[in-house]
Amino acid sequence: MGKTLSEKVWDAHVVRxxxxxxxxxxxxxxxxxxxxxxxxxxxxRLAGRPVRRxxxxxxxxxxxxxxxxxxxxxADPVSKKQxxxxxxxxxxxxxxxxxxxxxxxxxxxxxxxxxxxTQPGMTIVCGDSxxxxxxxxxxxxxxxxxxxxxxxxxxxxxxxxxxxxMAVNINGELPDGVTAKDIVLALIAKVGTGGxxxxxxxxxxxxxxxxxxxxxxxxxxxxxxxxxxxxxxAPDETTFAYLKGRxxxxxxxxxxxxxxxxxxxKSDDDATFDVEVDIDASKLTPFVxxxxxxxxxxxxxxxxxxxxxxxxxxxxxxxxxxLEYMALTPGTPMRDIYVDTVFLGSxxxxxxxxxxxxxxxxxxxxxxxxxxxxxxPGSARVRLQAEAEGLDKVFLDFGAEWRAAGCSMCLGMNxxxxxxxxxxxxxxxxxFEGRQGKGGRTHxxxxxxxxxxxxxxxxxxxxxx
Amino acid sequence: MEPFANHTGIAVPLERSNVDTDQIIPAVYxxxxxxxxxxxxxxxxxxNDPEFVLNREPFTGGTILIPxxxxxxxxxxxxxxxxxxxxGFKVVIGTRFGDIFRSNSGKAGLLVALVSEADRDxxxxxxxxxxxxxxxxxxxxxxxxxxxxxxxxxIDAYTKHRLLNGLDDISMTLQHADEIAAFEATRPSFKPxxxxxxxxx
Numbered sequence: 001m002g003k004t005l006s007e008k009v010w011d012a013h014v015v016r017x018x019x020x021x022x023x024x025x026x027x028x029x030x031x032x033x034x035x036x037x038x039x040x041x042x043x044x045r046l047a048g049r050p051v052r053r054x055x056x057x058x059x060x061x062x063x064x065x066x067x068x069x070x071x072x073x074x075a076d077p078v079s080k081k082q083x084x085x086x087x088x089x090x091x092x093x094x095x096x097x098x099x100x101x102x103x104x105x106x107x108x109x110x111x112x113x114x115x116x117x118t119q120p121g122m123t124i125v126c127g128d129s130x131x132x133x134x135x136x137x138x139x140x141x142x143x144x145x146x147x148x149x150x151x152x153x154x155x156x157x158x159x160x161x162x163x164x165x166m167a168v169n170i171n172g173e174l175p176d177g178v179t180a181k182d183i184v185l186a187l188i189a190k191v192g193t194g195g196x197x198x199x200x201x202x203x204x205x206x207x208x209x210x211x212x213x214x215x216x217x218x219x220x221x222x223x224x225x226x227x228x229x230x231x232x233x234a235p236d237e238t239t240f241a242y243l244k245g246r247x248x249x250x251x252x253x254x255x256x257x258x259x260x261x262x263x264x265x266k267s268d269d270d271a272t273f274d275v276e277v278d279i280d281a282s283k284l285t286p287f288v289x290x291x292x293x294x295x296x297x298x299x300x301x302x303x304x305x306x307x308x309x310x311x312x313x314x315x316x317x318x319x320x321x322x323l324e325y326m327a328l329t330p331g332t333p334m335r336d337i338y339v340d341t342v343f344l345g346s347x348x349x350x351x352x353x354x355x356x357x358x359x360x361x362x363x364x365x366x367x368x369x370x371x372x373x374x375x376x377p378g379s380a381r382v383r384l385q386a387e388a389e390g391l392d393k394v395f396l397d398f399g400a401e402w403r404a405a406g407c408s409m410c411l412g413m414n415x416x417x418x419x420x421x422x423x424x425x426x427x428x429x430x431x432f433e434g435r436q437g438k439g440g441r442t443h444x445x446x447x448x449x450x451x452x453x454x455x456x457x458x459x460x461x462x463x464x465x
Numbered sequence: 466m467e468p469f470a471n472h473t474g475i476a477v478p479l480e481r482s483n484v485d486t487d488q489i490i491p492a493v494y495x496x497x498x499x500x501x502x503x504x505x506x507x508x509x510x511x512x513n514d515p516e517f518v519l520n521r522e523p524f525t526g527g528t529i530l531i532p533x534x535x536x537x538x539x540x541x542x543x544x545x546x547x548x549x550x551x552x553g554f555k556v557v558i559g560t561r562f563g564d565i566f567r568s569n570s571g572k573a574g575l576l577v578a579l580v581s582e583a584d585r586d587x588x589x590x591x592x593x594x595x596x597x598x599x600x601x602x603x604x605x606x607x608x609x610x611x612x613x614x615x616x617x618x619x620i621d622a623y624t625k626h627r628l629l630n631g632l633d634d635i636s637m638t639l640q641h642a643d644e645i646a647a648f649e650a651t652r653p654s655f656k657p658x659x660x661x662x663x664x665x666x
Contacts (some may be wrong), residue, residue, distance in 0.1 A: 015648040016641055021623055024638065026648050028656055036542065038498035047635070055660040064496060075479045078496040085498050096659050104664055115664070124584075129541040129565060145543035146568030147634070155638045157645055161621065193483055194535045196559055227538060229564055247663040250655040258655035293483045293538075314482045314533050321481070381665070413492035430539060432487040434510045 002268025004165050005234050006200040009140040010267065013123045015157055022159040027121040031058040031108045034086040034094065034414070036127030039464040040150035041089040051093040052156045059090050059097040062107045065130075067376055067403035075332050079414070086439075087255035089224075093153075095358035099377050106379020108403040109133040109347040113217065114381055116246025120235035120262040125152055128428065130347045132223040136216035137243075137359035138235035138265045143220045143224060163229040164274040167201040170207040172282030173379060177463050179357070180215035181349060183207070183428070185287035186278055190299035196228030199275065202224070202267060203233050207281040213242040214353040221348045225294040276364040286461045287463025288334055289431045289444040290321035296431070298334060300449065300461055303453045306330035325433050325442050327421075334459050337443065341424040342373040342454040343436070344400075344447060349427035353385050354447040359394040361451035361462045366398070368457030372418060376408040400454070412437045425453040468631035469604055472555045474528030476611065477518055480590045484532050485539035486566060490548040503544050504551035513636040528599050529556045531588055537566025543662040545572045553561060556602045557607065559617065560585050571624040572634060576610065578602060578618035587614060640655075 003011070016024040030053075037059070044051065051057060062442045064079045074080035081098075090097035098104040098120055104111055110128055112118040120138035125131060126150045134141035144158070152158055162233065170183060188195075203219055204327075213220075216233050223229075223231030240259055243249045252256040267273075286300040296319075298305065306320040328337070344358050355377065367373060377383035386392055392402045409416040410428035418424055418440025427450050431442040443459060452460040494506025507646075511517040518524050530549065536559050537545060546569045556576045580588070585592065591598070591614050600611040604625060610617050620628075627634070631657045638645075 023642075025640065026645070026652075028652075029659070035495050039500050039543075042498070048637070051535050055658040058659040063492075064628065076496075082496050082498055096662055117659055119657055122656070127541055127543075129539065143571060145541055145565060147544070151572075151635050151638065154635045155642075156649075157638055157646060159623075159634065159638065161623070193538055197561065197564060224539070224543035224565075227535070227563065247665050248657045248659070250657070254655040257653065261653070261655075293485070295534060317480075318482045318533075329598035348648060355611065387642065411487075411492045430485075432485050432539060434491050435487050438491065438493075443606055 002271035004267040004271045004273060005138060005202050005265055006140060006165055006232055008164065009121055009123065012121065022161040024157050025123055025160050027125055027152050027156055027158060028056060029117055029124045030057045031061055031112055031124065031126035031131070032057060032149070033108050033128065034061050034082050035063045036146050037089065038082065038085045038152055039146050041093065043150040044153055045179050049154045051095060051153045054094040056156060058154070058288055059086060059095050060105055060108050060111055061086060061100055063407045063411065065406045066414050067408050070252050070404045076359055081429065094163060103380050103384065104239065106371040107223065107347045107379065107395045107407055109338060110350060110378035114379060115135065116243055116249040119243060119258070120239060121265050125158065128237030129224040130221050132228070132231045133217050133347055135223065135230050135232040136213060136221040137239055138232060138262065140230055140232065142230040145387045163198055163200045166196065166201045166275045166277065167273040168201055168203045168277045168279065169205045170203060170279045170281050171205040172207055172280050174207060174281050175284065177448060177461055178284045178286060179446045179448060180211055180218040182284055182287040183279065183281060184219045184319065185289065185294070185297040185444060186284055188222065188294050189228045189287065191226050191277060192247065193225065193293050193295040196223065196226040199228050201228045201231045203231060208233055209236065212353060213238060215350045217351070218348055222294065225429055235262045275382055286446060286449050288449060288459055290326065290328060291319065292325055292431055292433050294429065294431060294444060296322060299335050300459060302334055304328045304330050304334065305334045306455045337459060338458045339423045340370065340372065341418060341422060342371055342450050343409045343424055343426040343428060344374065344450050345378060345408055346428035347378060348378060348429040349447050350382065350383050352385050354427065355382065355391050358447045358451040359391045361448060362454065363394050363400045365455050367454055370457050371454050373454045374403060374409060375400050376403045377405050379405045411435060412440070425450050425459060466631045466633060469574060471538040471601060471603040472528065473599050473601040474555065475526055476531055476588065477524045477527035477591055478592050479518060479530055479532040480589065482533035483535045483538060486537055486545040486563070487539055488597060489537065489545040490542065491582040495544050497543060500547050501551055503548035507548040519601045521595050528553050529558065529602060530554050531558045531585065534559065534561040536562050538563035541565045543569040546570050546575050550575055558585065558588065567639050571627065574628065576602065576628060577603065578620060580616055580618050584616040587616065619654050647658055
């Protein structure tokens with residue numbers, strides 16, 4: 001019987017396999033940031049252990065960093081100490097770091113692909129659940145906790161029980177105005193936030209094949225939002241073209257050998273998955289969330305659901321709580337929901353194509369007076385690229401704030417937060433209670449919907465303008 | 466890690482689904498560089514509500530948490546596990562958990578006990594009837610006992626073995642350093658390295 005893509009990558013990284021124990025997997029790349037690593041480095045220090053492979057480790061500052069005045073000392077002393085600790089740990093243990101002000105600084109899942117250190121067939125981990133982003137290249141990539149971060153630093157391996165496999169078949173031509181973000185929001189609404197628990201998912205089908213690398217990353221990024229261990233896509237010519245010439249992409253004979261190997265990284269025709277899910281992309285419309293988890297998604301043209309629309313008692317109770325928290329009444333058209341803030345950014349939608357798409361909608365239009373719009377590029381290089389294309393000017397002329405790179409309002413750890421009761425349309429990945437600031441209310445949207453919403457003041461698609 | 470054999474304490478019903486790790490501890494509380502002191506951020510958004518379960522007796526001193534399904538989904542922050550442990554929780558009993566949360570718990574020594582929906586409901590009902598009855602969780606026999614109620618729980622054999630013996634994962638893996646080195650020697654030359662630094666200039 002043939003193997004699936006994930007089984008091929010898994011099998012190529014097994015250091016040790018013993019009955020009754022998890023496999024010991026070799027890790028090709030370990031990405032590190034300031035929030036989930038300090039206790040891990042401290043553990044190494046206490047045990048007198050070195051970082052086994054600094055040359056397979058890369059650190060950056062993103063979660064807890066300001067997006068204004070980035071070269072000034074960080075104002076919050078606790079935040080400053082966390083960032084300083086990463087810098088001193090990187091220095092002490094010989095780990096490469098891209099700090100604030102460095103051209104290669106940025107959200108960890110944006111800079112890996114950008115530098116070309118994310119490649120097909122690799123195992124990639126990071127103390128961050130959106131590590132699944134890198135699966136768009138055919139890498140097995142997943143988020144880990146701090147104890148595991150320490151384990152990888154010390155051993156370059158992880159004990160890991162083998163998950164089951166799932167295929168998500170996405171076929172059909174995407175209608176105008178529908179993006180990768182809408183696909184994944186529609187998928188999560190269909191399968192629920194726990195639908196992927198225990199599975200490595202492979203997204204496949206002609207819709208996926210026709211997406212750019214950036215769109216593919218948006219879908220893989222949100223794999224964790226429906227509970228999947230990891231999300232992957234088979235590498236193809238689009239992947240190779242994206243990687244060619246990147247700073248850490250192979251060169252010369254190594255490139256040829258790599259591509260020859262990468263071409264084998266697809267599920268065999270006779271491979272079977274434990275579960276398959278089908279999505280008809282041609283039927284999709286822009287999707288937005290109404291509630292407090294990413295599974296609470298509906299088409300933009302729909303209305304706010306009622307608790308009775310949900311099957312189980314627990315889900316009904318969750319929906320009731322979500323409606324209260326979000327201050328929404330069942331039956332309200334989603335388009336009638338006014339927001340205060342529009343956030344364009346994050347590892348889900350903070351890449352150059354996202355900024356281009358939003359700018360194309362905004363250009364020559366006027367921002368709704370009531371709206372505050374934050375544009376936060378995913379990396380310093382995305383920011384530079386956008387400025388080279390004049391996108392910064394489009395955003396500033398429109399009345400948006402043009403910020404420096406980082407996670408920013410996606411998780412509200414730095415000063416970029418919603419005030420209590422404030423409502424956002426956000427291109428990020430989580431609409432959890434308080435995620436963007438205590439008492440803040442989040443509607444997850446695509447960059448196109450974010451831009452249109454900033455113009456009208458209420459949830460809108462470009463087609464509504 | 467301290468070995469875990471059994472624990473007896475007050476069980477706390479948290480009758481909500483999808484309590485993600487942002488609810489367990491919001492991001493603004495993640496700035497410490499230690500593994501301690503996170504109890505002040507535990508369920509931060511709800512702690513000011515006098516009706517919140519942890520603000521009611523006898524649950525203030527609870528050590529066993531029984532949440533609804535899909536507890537600990539979302540962010541990978543191990544701080545969620547530390548916050549529960551720093552508060553005093555030793556065990557979380559439920560039907561479905563976020564993968565990373567469950568894995569983090571196993572590494573940090575917080576027991577995650579999987580039960581059926583019926584057994585979880587039975588535990589909730591028993592607590593509702595008399596919240597003061599202590600609950601005992603026994604890892605070797607994988608049982609939860611509360612008064613007359615006795616239910617089985619699931620845990621994977623490897624995590625159970627590690628918890629029972631308080632084993633340190635890293636030293637266990639380093640016993641196989643030769644195998645790791647042998648694997649490393651076979652890695653193809655085209656695999657990327659982060660050093661020396663190459664940038665787009």
